[in-house]
Amino acid sequence: MKKGLLILIFFGLALPLLISAVHIVIHNPIHTPHFAGLVDGIIKFIFLIAVALAPLMIIIGAFYLLTAGANPKRVETGRNIILYTVIGFTIILLGRALVYVIQNILG
Secondary structure, eight states, rough: EEEEEHHHHHHHHHHHHHHHTTOOOOOOOOOOOOOHHHHHHHHHHHHHHHHHHHHHHHHHHHHHHHTTOOOOHHHHHHHHHHHHHHHHHHHHHHHHHHHHHHHHHHH
């Protein structure tokens, strides 16, 4: 336990010194210096993930429905997966629209 704590303290103190000695430069991946651009980049990323995952989750829900047989628990699970996917994707669409409306109002 003490050995692990000593290693943690060592790296906690030595890592910033090593990083400053190497002169690591972190470039801005969003390419914007403004907060509005940061928010827009985050929203686009979340929307991209949602667009990729929503059809996959609907297919998984449909698979549950098709393979349920006489098991009502699997039918309910499949319906819930599809329902919550549609609700979640709708919330993400409305959230993106709301952000753009607020940006247009504020200028």
